[in-house]
Amino acid sequence: xxxxxxxxxxxxxxxxxxxxxxxxxxxxxxxxxxxxxxxxxxxxxxxxxxxxxxxxxxxxxxxxxxxxxxxxxxxxxxxxxxxxxxxxxxxxxxxxxxxxxxxxxxxxxxxxxxxxxxxxxxxxxxxxxxxxxxxxxxxxxxxxxxxxxxxxxxxxxxxxxxxxxxxxxxxxxxxxxxxxxxxxxxxxxxxxxxxxxxxxxxxxxxxxxxxxxxxxxxxxxxxxxxxxxxxxxxxxxxxxxxxxxxxxxxxxxxxxxxxxxxxxxxxxxxxxxxxxxxxxxxxxxxxxxxxxxxxxxxxxxxxxxxxxxxxxxxxxxxxxxxxxxxxxxxxxxxxxxxxxxxxxxxxxxxxxxxxxxxxxxxxxxxxxxxxxxxxxxxxxxxxxxxxxxxxxxxxxxxxxxxxxxxxxxxxxxxxxxxxxxxxxxxxxxxxxxxxxxxxxxxxxxxxxxxxxxxxxxxxxxxxxxxxxxxxxxxxxxxxxxxxxxxxxxxxxxxxxxxxxxxxxxxxxxxxxxxxxxxxxxxxxxxxxx
Amino acid sequence: xxxxxxxxxxxxxxxxxxxxxxxxxxxxxxxxxxxxxxxxxxxxxxxxxxxxxxxxxxxxxxxxxxxxxxxxxxxxxxxxxxxxxxxxxxxxxxxxxxxxxxxxxxxxxxxxxxxxxxxxxxxxxxxxxxxxxxxxxxxxxxxxxxxxxxxxxxxxxxxxxxxxxxxxxxxxxxxxxxxxxxxxxxxxxxxxxxxxxxxxxxxxxxxxxxxxxxxxxxxxxxxxxxxxxxxxxxxxxxxxxxxxxxxxxxxxxxxxxxxxxxxxxxxxxxxxxxxxxxxxxxxxxxxxxxxxxxxxxxxxxxxxxxxxxxxxxxxxxxxxxxxxxxxxxxxxxxxxxxxxxxxxxxxxxxxxxxxxxxxxxxxxxxxxxxxxxxxxxx
Numbered sequence: 001x002x003x004x005x006x007x008x009x010x011x012x013x014x015x016x017x018x019x020x021x022x023x024x025x026x027x028x029x030x031x032x033x034x035x036x037x038x039x040x041x042x043x044x045x046x047x048x049x050x051x052x053x054x055x056x057x058x059x060x061x062x063x064x065x066x067x068x069x070x071x072x073x074x075x076x077x078x079x080x081x082x083x084x085x086x087x088x089x090x091x092x093x094x095x096x097x098x099x100x101x102x103x104x105x106x107x108x109x110x111x112x113x114x115x116x117x118x119x120x121x122x123x124x125x126x127x128x129x130x131x132x133x134x135x136x137x138x139x140x141x142x143x144x145x146x147x148x149x150x151x152x153x154x155x156x157x158x159x160x161x162x163x164x165x166x167x168x169x170x171x172x173x174x175x176x177x178x179x180x181x182x183x184x185x186x187x188x189x190x191x192x193x194x195x196x197x198x199x200x201x202x203x204x205x206x207x208x209x210x211x212x213x214x215x216x217x218x219x220x221x222x223x224x225x226x227x228x229x230x231x232x233x234x235x236x237x238x239x240x241x242x243x244x245x246x247x248x249x250x251x252x253x254x255x256x257x258x259x260x261x262x263x264x265x266x267x268x269x270x271x272x273x274x275x276x277x278x279x280x281x282x283x284x285x286x287x288x289x290x291x292x293x294x295x296x297x298x299x300x301x302x303x304x305x306x307x308x309x310x311x312x313x314x315x316x317x318x319x320x321x322x323x324x325x326x327x328x329x330x331x332x333x334x335x336x337x338x339x340x341x342x343x344x345x346x347x348x349x350x351x352x353x354x355x356x357x358x359x360x361x362x363x364x365x366x367x368x369x370x371x372x373x374x375x376x377x378x379x380x381x382x383x384x385x386x387x388x389x390x391x392x393x394x395x396x397x398x399x400x401x402x403x404x405x406x407x408x409x410x411x412x413x414x415x416x417x418x419x420x421x422x423x424x425x426x427x428x429x430x431x432x433x434x435x436x437x438x439x440x441x442x443x444x445x446x447x448x449x450x451x452x453x454x455x456x457x458x459x460x461x462x463x464x465x466x467x468x469x470x471x472x473x474x475x476x477x478x479x480x481x482x483x484x485x486x487x488x489x490x491x492x493x494x495x496x497x498x499x500x501x502x503x504x505x506x507x508x509x510x511x512x513x514x515x516x517x518x519x520x521x522x523x524x525x526x527x528x529x
Numbered sequence: 530x531x532x533x534x535x536x537x538x539x540x541x542x543x544x545x546x547x548x549x550x551x552x553x554x555x556x557x558x559x560x561x562x563x564x565x566x567x568x569x570x571x572x573x574x575x576x577x578x579x580x581x582x583x584x585x586x587x588x589x590x591x592x593x594x595x596x597x598x599x600x601x602x603x604x605x606x607x608x609x610x611x612x613x614x615x616x617x618x619x620x621x622x623x624x625x626x627x628x629x630x631x632x633x634x635x636x637x638x639x640x641x642x643x644x645x646x647x648x649x650x651x652x653x654x655x656x657x658x659x660x661x662x663x664x665x666x667x668x669x670x671x672x673x674x675x676x677x678x679x680x681x682x683x684x685x686x687x688x689x690x691x692x693x694x695x696x697x698x699x700x701x702x703x704x705x706x707x708x709x710x711x712x713x714x715x716x717x718x719x720x721x722x723x724x725x726x727x728x729x730x731x732x733x734x735x736x737x738x739x740x741x742x743x744x745x746x747x748x749x750x751x752x753x754x755x756x757x758x759x760x761x762x763x764x765x766x767x768x769x770x771x772x773x774x775x776x777x778x779x780x781x782x783x784x785x786x787x788x789x790x791x792x793x794x795x796x797x798x799x800x801x802x803x804x805x806x807x808x809x810x811x812x813x814x815x816x817x818x819x820x821x822x823x824x825x826x827x828x829x830x831x832x833x834x835x836x837x838x839x840x841x842x843x844x845x846x847x848x849x850x851x852x853x854x855x856x857x858x859x860x861x862x863x864x865x866x867x868x869x870x871x872x873x874x875x876x877x878x879x880x881x882x883x884x885x886x887x888x889x890x891x892x893x894x895x896x897x898x899x900x901x902x903x904x905x906x907x
Contacts, residue, residue, distance in 0.1 A: 066633035069586065070626050076596055080611025081618050085682050087611075091604025092860045096868060099601040102594030103875040110590045111879075111886050114583030118906070122889050162861075164768045166681045167604070169861040334679045466612035467684045476619050483626055490630065494637055507904035 002465060004361075009473040010082045010465045013480065017074050018447075019440055020484050024068035026439050029143055029190050030197025030232070031061045032136035035116075037224055039132050043125045052510070053221055054132070055120075056503045057201060062117060063494050067487060069110075074480070082473070086454050086464035093159045093170045094149055101145035109138025143193070144186050151182025154250050154446070156455050161353060163333045163346065168458060181251065184239070185446070191236035192442065195402050196435035198229025202409060203432035204499050206425035213512040215419075217503050222418065226409035233403040240399075250456030253382065254449035256309045258392045260284050260385050264308040268292045273393075277385040282310065309382055316355065316381040320374055323356025325349040327366045354458040355381075361462045383451040391441040391448075398438040405431060533765035533856075535865040539602045540842075540855040542872060544835050546598055550591035551708065551827035553883075556820075557581040557588050559712015561628070561655025562705075565648050567716070567727040572896040574648055575636060575907065579899060580719035582907045583890045585632055587883060589625075592658075601868050605681070605771065605858040606842050610665075613675050613685030617661050617692060624657035636907050655712070656705065663704025666834050667697030670750060670783065672757065672846030677772060686847055696754065699746050706739035707830055710807060710823045717816035721893050732811045732819065736826075740804045743830060747797060750837065756782025757844040757852060769857040776849035783837040793836050800829025 035054050042050035076098065079087050087095075112135040119128055152159075158175030159168045170176070202225040208218035255261075260277040261269065262284070271293035275284035307315075329346035330353065332339050349356075358380060359366040362373040369377075405427060412418035418425070450456060454464040504511040530538075560581050568574035581588075600607045611618050627650035635647035671694070674687040713732035717725060761775040787793045803826035810819035838844070842858055845851040859865060899906055 062633055063637075066629040069589070069629040073593065073625055074622060076593060076600075077611065077618055077622050079600065080596075080607045081615055082612070084608035084612035085680075087600065087608035088604050088681055088683075091600055091607060092864050095597065095601030095604055095607070095860070096864055096871075099594065099597035099868060100871050100875075102590060102597040103871055103879070106593060107587060107590045107875070107879045108882075111584075111587035111883055113586055115886055115889060118583040119889055120905070162768070164770055165861075166770075170864050170867075173863070173867055331679070466608075466615070467682060468612065468615060472615055476615075479619065479623060483623060487626070487630060490634060494634060498637075505904070 002462060002467065003470065004462070005470045006468065006473065007462045007465050009470055009477065011461065013082060013473055013477045014078060015447075016477070017071065017078060017480055017484075019443060020488075021068070021071040021075055022439060022443055023436060023488075024064050024071065025143070026189075026193035026196040026435065027064045027200060028061070028068050028139050029193030030195070031057065031064070031200065032132075032139050033194060034197050034201055034224060034228060035061065036129075036132050036136045037228060038221075039129050041224075043129050049217060049220060052503050052506060052508060053217065055506050056217075057221070058116065059498055059505060060200075060204075060495060062113075063491060063498065065113065067491050070487065071484070081476075082466050082468070083454070083464050084466035086459065088167060089459050089464070090156075090159075090168045090455055093152060093156075093168055093176065096170065096173070097145045097149040097152075097176070101142055101149075105138050105141035105145060107138075109135055109142060112138065140190055143190055147186045147189055148177055148179065148182045150446075151179045151185050152176055153453075153455050154185075154450060155179055155181040156458050161350060161458075163330055164337065166334070168455075187239045188236060188442075191232050191239060192435065192439050194232035195229060195236055195406075196439060198225045198232055198406070199402065199428065199432060199435050201225035202229060202406075202428045203430075206428040207499075208502060208512075209419055210422065210425050210429070214502050214504075217511065219419065222409070223413045226406060226413045226418075229402070230406040230410045233399070233406045237399050237403060250450060250453070252307055253312055254388070254445075256307065256312060257383050257385050257388045257449060258445065260389045261306065261308045262310055264305060264311045267305045269306050275389070277389050279385055309385075313378050313382065317374070317378045319352045319355040320358060320377050322349045323352035323354065324359065324366050324369065325356070326351075326353040327356035327359075354453070354455075354460065357463055358452065358460050361460065380452045383449050388445055388449050391444045395438045395441040395445065398434055401431075402435065402438075530866060530869075531766060532862045532865075535862065535869065536765065536855050536859050538869060539859065539865055540835070540839070542869070543595070543598060543602060544831065546591065546595040548828045548831050550595050551831060552711065552824045553588040553591045554585075555659070555708045555711040555827060556715035557585040557712070558655035558659060559709045560716060561631075561651040561653075561712070562709050563712055563716065563728060563731055564655075565652050567724055567731060568648075569723075571641070571644060572899055573724055574644075575899045576720060576894045576896050577716065577724060578632065578635070578651070579894045579906050580716060582632065583886065585628065587886065589628070598868070598872075602860055602865060603842065603853070603858045604860060605683075605769075606853050609675055609683040609685075609853065610673075610843060612683065613673060613687070614665060614668075614692065615685075616689040617665060621658045621661045624653050624661075626654070627651060628654035632907055655708075659704045659708040660701040663701035664692055664697045666704070667694075667700030667746075668692050669838060669841075669843055670700070670754060670756075670834065671696060672755075672778075672844045672849075672852075674847035675845050676848035676851045681771070683851075696746070696749055699742060699749065702742045703739060703746055703830065706735050706742055707823070707827055709735040710739055710804075711820075711827060714807060714811070714816065714820040714823045717811070718820055719892075719894055721895060729811055729814075732823075733808055736804050736807045736811070736823065739826070739830075740801065740808075743800065743804070747833075750783050751781070754783065755780050756785065756837075757841055757849060758782045758785065759840070759854070763840075763856060765856050767856070769859050771851055771853055771857040774850055774852075774854075774857065776844070776852050778846075778849060786836055786839055796829055796832040796836050798829075800826055800833055803829055 035058055038050055038053045042054060112131045115131045116135050119131060157179050158170060158172035160171050162169050201221055205218040205222040205225065208214045259272055260275055262282045270289045270291040273288045273290060275287035278285050325345055326349035329342045332342035333346055356366055358377040359369045359373060362376060363369050408424055409418065412421050412424060452461050454461050498505050502512055504514045560577060564574060564577055568577045631647040631650040631654060635644055675683050675685045677683055710732055713728045713735060716728040717732060720728060755778045758777050758779050759774050760777050803822045806822035807819050807826060810822055840854045840856060841852055842855060843853040
């Protein structure tokens with residue numbers, strides 16, 4: 001029996017493990033390309049400091065990468081262990097990009113990361129540079145296939161339901177690959193990863209500059225991070241995820257919830273900067289409104305209308321009622337594949353099958369659903385507004401702050417005066433955690449905003465889980481929390497330890513704290529900041 | 530290509546991916562199993578770990594890709610097996626946690642307790658997954674208690690402890706022996722001196738253990754275990770529907786394929802011959818030949834399980850008609866064809882660049898080398 005407790009626990013476990021995994025992914029995506037830039041500079045200029053930069057930032061990359069791999073396997077396992085019905089129902093489509101990710105991307109990244117770390121003495125510098133490039137390309141291709149899979153959950157194109165196999169089946173692979181939602185997600189997500197890594201390098205370099213140590217090393221790292229970060233911060237905003245929001249219905253629903261847009265507004269709709277969304281009465285209290293802006297962001301036009309929550313609900317009620325016909329016809333067909341009357345009825349209502357399945361949360365035989373149950377199902381089709389409204393706003397605000405920070409960092413880099421701007425260095429240092437917060441909030445907006453579906457309009461979340469007992473999930477969830485807490489403590493400890501050691505951890509004898517020269521002799525008091 | 534052919538090719542391809550996993554990830558897992566015993570001090574242990582340092586991550590992708598391929602090609606198997614074997618899967622997963630962090634973090638801190646903890650972590654990450662996979666294969670041969678409802682939602686009615694029955698544990702021993710032999714033979718190629726002598730002894734012992742346990746398991750399957758048989762007509766080109774067939778439990782049914790197909794018996798014979806060759810080559814100090822022999826043994830042993838079960842993948846002991854087979858647990862015609870194309874393009878590339886990576890890093894890893902490169906190696 002799929003109880004609500006089981007479904008909630010399965011969701012909680014997925015959310016915990018996915019959010020945790022995503023602590024490590026963005027830095028991998030971005031730092032890989034920063035390493036490429038640094039190494040390219042090295043092979044062109046032949047200056048050893050750039051090689052040291054690749055090796056030092058590569059060390060931090062490795063510490064982060066280890067946990068990315070560890071927690072990534074969890075994600076793959078979990079579809080099977082905890083979302084068995086989902087795996088059956090959409091595996092024909094969803095499994096393919098995951099398998100291709102392994103074949104095309106993950107093998108590439110994982111094979112060359114070994115040569116990246118251990119191949120320095122065995123490869124010439126151009127060969128090693130190619131290894132770094134392939135590693136970076138592999139990690140980003142990996143993101144591409146995962147986001148193609150995820151984009152399909154948001155906007156399920158190129159697939160059709162079969163009542164014989166009782167699942168969704170692929171009809172057009174290229175439609176799935178070139179799904180506009182997937183493409184928008186990919187660009188937005190990798191750009192966010194580049195921002196994360198840039199700020200990481202910028203912030204740690206700033207710390208060395210503030211301490212007055214390893215100046216040349218830090219200055220060059222700072223410049224690269226400022227340039228790459230500026231381009232990425234621009235890209236993450238301009239090519240924001242919402243460019244895909246007009247495409248599918250799911251994205252319209254998400255958009256309406258993000259904006260707490262209860263009524264359909266005449267085009268172009270206004271943007272609500274601040275409000276207290278009141279879900280019970282379906283209105284906003286204390287709203288601060290900027291006209292036109294939302295319509296421009298959401299539709300990229302002045303004329304296209306964006307549906308409000310009330311209109312979406314009216315539409316969904318019709319689809320649920322039609323879906324009841326689809327479900328009952330399907331159940332007749334499952335008993336007898338030759339039932340022609342049922343087949344005709346099923347074909348007519350098939351597009352609304354998923355909406356009919358929403359009622360399964362309340363009743364087994366959906367033809368007996370009461371008007372109250374139907375109303376509940378209609379209300380379920382809109383995710384809760386307040387968490388989305390706020391997550392989105394904090395994420396966007398952070399995005400603009402990143403752009404401002406990188407603009408200033410780049411400006412003073414070009415002028416060559418950034419070392420004197422101690423306020424800028426402090427800002428960069430203290431802002432290191434912020435891209436992670438923005439990325440996690442982005443995940444919440446994308447995935448919480450898809451509820452009550454795992455596959456929008458096709459498969460409700462409450463039907464997707466494995467038929468286990470809640471006790472099983474309590475146990476595994478406790479295990480994950482235990483393991484992940486210990487791992488995070490270890491990771492942060494090592495990351496801090498090596499960031500503090502700085503390039504001296506390479507043992508070249510040239511850097512801060514090493515006896516053979518460097519900015520400061522060993523044991524010298526650190527400069528006060 | 531017609532649907533039937535694709536279904537059969539995918540049975541073969543999943544087998545190849547599992548064998549690839551056993552050969553590649555198997556040798557670094559075998560390294561982990563042997564690590565605490567054949568490395569007697571920190572330098573020795575670091576030398577052992579660094580034989581796989583540049584490669585363990587790529588090797589692990591065999592496992593991840595095999596999982597992804599089962600998801601894509603056999604979604605019902607993926608769903609039913611992973612959710613049914615819930616705690617076995619969690620144990621595997623948590624054991625695997627110790628590998629990336631064990632490799633990467635172990636030598637970043639000097640404290641002996643820290644390093645010894647991660648050495649045992651690498652042992653767990655090496656030993657637990659092969660044992661569990663062996664136990665899982667044992668249970669596939671026994672049949673697994675699960676059934677489907679009309680919506681094809683699976684329910685597993687067994688318990689975790691029920692998986693740990695004597696036959697399945699024996700299968701776990703076969704698997705552990707096979708992987709440890711593989712690791713020992715790999716280490717023979719990459720180490721010298723004391724470590725070499727110890728891993729050579731381990732290779733001889735574990736290959737012998739594998740022969741004995743594999744023979745015992747084979748005898749047990751032939752005489753003491755009921756197999757499964759499809760008794761209704763099979764239409765291999767039909768749309769997959771696991772509930773459309775009739776299945777019966779029959780004594781000796783797992784020997785059926787060996788009676789029908791003349792070539793089938795060569796699979797277990799190859800496994801025994803390869804294990805014997807591994808022992809012979811280890812004795813003769815031919816490490817490379819021993820490694821390829823034990824690799825062939827992996828193929829023979831996994832192949833024997835697959836051929837015995839064919840066309841079953843996961844028989845159901847509680848509701849035999851719910852059993853999953855190569856004909857009715859598969860993806861659509863389009864997906865199987867597409868995935869075959871992707872595999873045909875990328876698999877040769879993977880073999881190519883993996884070989885190159887090994888070639889670049891090849892050679893004996895010595896304790897002197899570790900001492901000289903303290904900051905750049907694991």
